[in-house]
Amino acid sequence: MESTRRPVLFVSHPESGLLNPLLVLAEEMSRRGVEDLHFATDDNRRDEIEALRDDTPVRFVPLGPVVPEMSAVTWDDETYREVTQRSRFKAHRAVIRHTFSPVARIAKYRALEKAVEEIRPALMVVESMCSYGYELAITKKIPFVLGVPFMPSNVLTSHVPFAKSYTGPGFPVPHSGLPYAMSFAQRIANQLFKFRTLAMFMTRELRERAALDQQIRDDLGVSREAAGFMSRIEHAEMVLCYSVPELDYPFQVPEHMRLVGTMVPPLPQAPDDGGLQDWLSARESVVYMGFGTVTRLTGEQVHALLEVTRRLGDRGTHVLWKLPAEQHHLLPDRGELPDNLRVEKWVPSQLDVLAHPNVRLFFTHAGGNGFHEGLHFGKPLVVRPLWVDCDDQAVRGRDLGVSLTLDRPETIDVDDVLDKLTRVLDEPCFRALAERFSRLLHEAGGRERAADLLLQLPAMRDDREARI
Known part of the structure; x- marks a missing residue:
């Protein structure tokens, strides 16, 4: 008899702003008695993951220590000043320069790959900034859901000209801080933001880094299908965005994106709060x-x-x-x-x-x-x-x-x-x-709606349910 085991593997960077919504969702799945839940992230989050037990356990999957290039809380003061400066393009450029580190993700990819071979997940739920998570899912052809803790346009708008984008050519570029209704000068600034981002990747430094990135991808066996800013969107079974359309500027989201609102656990979350x-x-x-x-x-x-x-x-x-x-x-x-x-x-x-x-x-x-x-x-x-x-x-x-x-x-x-x-x-x-x-x-439904949507995916139905 074929097994009906349906493991779910959550994957995220360790930063609170990225990790926390997936913690809420994993706990909701545990509360519903879903078996075989696993959560992969850096070692410093072990205690929080292991505390996620409502009805069924969530097993912690260690991906090793925090990598400084990938974690803003570990950056030195000079890097912090660069990425938080008020020139929005210069700050955007500094973030890319400090986080685009191909070598840094090798150990993470290998650790996750090993875990996937052992767990054999039916479904992965991957935080949208965790490239090694969705790249591995695409490469191994594992159904995955992308979790987005930002406005929907943040992951659906291209940072460069001439690339695929789900928003129109005049839509504000992510990280530009520009409004929807722009003055003439702001429209020029918006287009320049895209062209300057493209020019940045043509510099010798980033061209060499991109070449190294491709070499590392090839060595790791990452599928060419996983390349590109929109690959995470196009290959996802579903994109869960923790917002609502009314909070973003108007545009048409793809059919497989579900906006479920804020991910909030049952409250009070901490009844013993020291008064x-x-x-x-x-x-x-x-x-x-x-x-x-x-x-x-x-x-x-x-x-x-x-x-x-x-x-x-x-x-x-x-x-x-x-x-x-x-x-x-x-x-x-x-x-x-x-x-x-x-x-x-x-x-x-x-x-x-x-x-x-x-x-x-x-x-x-x-x-x-x-x-x-x-x-x-x-x-x-x-x-x-x-x-x-x-x-x-x-x-x-x-x-x-x-x-x-x-x-x-x-x-x-x-x-x-x-x-x-x-x-x-x-x-x-x-x-x-x-x-x-x-x-x-x-x-919008929050964690309950998000869990409903996960459980309705084909990857989460056993063979008997699929035949009905």
């Missing part, structure tokens, strides 16, 4: 300030944000600030902190915080997850964009009326920040529009 929910409940108006795991603030920027907090206190507004532990040395002594401020090195669940009714505004870098999580809970935003997709989310949020973006994000001007925060807090339209998008994101 944080009680603190929020005791305050009528709270600004939640959190800029993700990659942002590195300077001492001057930290002190500017402390001054903003003091001034917010004059109007009875409190601030909850998630500031990474390695930046706490920039704070003054605890006795010198504003009375209306609570600083945490880590919050047990950002989602629990955003869900609290007393949190009235999310001050964020507008990464893909944070942008959608804030709106999922109906919170308007003030945005200090960090890099790459953050500028794209920021301009869409502004155009949709759910957020304002700092005029000078690189310096954190106190008056600028205070102006944006107070406007979003005081003008009801921001909250009303954020609540509209909250309804749309909830209606």
Whole structure:
């Protein structure tokens, strides 16, 4: 009798912004009692994967230590400054130069290939930035689903001219931070962004790197079908995007893309939160300030944000600030902190915080997850964009009326920040529009809809079900 075993293998880079939505989906599959779940990522995420047990276990598949070229949190300060500079094209170029490292992925591909030979997955679910994941799936002809933690246009728009794109020629290029309705100068800048990206790959440095990349692909046995920016889209059984059409600019998505909204687990996610929910409940108006795991603030920027907090206190507004532990040395002594401020090195669940009714505004870098999580809970935003997709989310949020973006994000001007925060807090339209998008994101179905779609794929049906 033929086995009906249907292993599912999730694959992701270890960065929280990329990994977390797949963790939610894997846990939902476990909650439904789906057997034979596996999750492949870097060694530093072992504990989180092994904790994903609701009804059935999710087995951790180690892919080795974090590779510095592939992980923004490990970059030195000079690299960080290059990839977060305010020139959007130069930042885009710096990200490509620092992440396009053919040699760095060899060990990952080999480790995943070994795991695939042992697990023999019926289906792979691969995060969209994880090239070795979808390349292996295409090469081995394993059905795979692509998970996208960005706006849909981010993976459907070409960065270069003359290449296939699911959006029109005048659509804003990803990472450009340009709006849909462009001035003449912006339309020129948009086209130049594409041509400059193409020219970048014609430089000697990147031509040599591309040649090495092809040699490594050949040595690894990667199929030529896996080459190209759109191969991950065209070969996927389904593309799961954690957004809704209304949050992006208008265009026609491919039929196999499903927009399922924000990936949120059942809440409360962390009931034992050290009294944080009680603190929020005791305050009528709270600004939640959190800029993700990659942002590195300077001492001057930290002190500017402390001054903003003091001034917010004059109007009875409190601030909850998630500031990474390695930046706490920039704070003054605890006795010198504003009375209306609570600083945490880590919050047990950002989602629990955003869900609290007393949190009235999310001050964020507008990464893909944070942008959608804030709106999922109906919170308007003030945005200090960090890099790459953050500028794209920021301009869409502004155009949709759910957020304002700092005029000078690189310096954190106190008056600028205070102006944006107070406007979003005081003008009801921001909250009303954020609540509209909250309804749309909830209606899209989130993790439950995503799990339904996975289980409906032919790869997940046994032979008896397929014959019915």
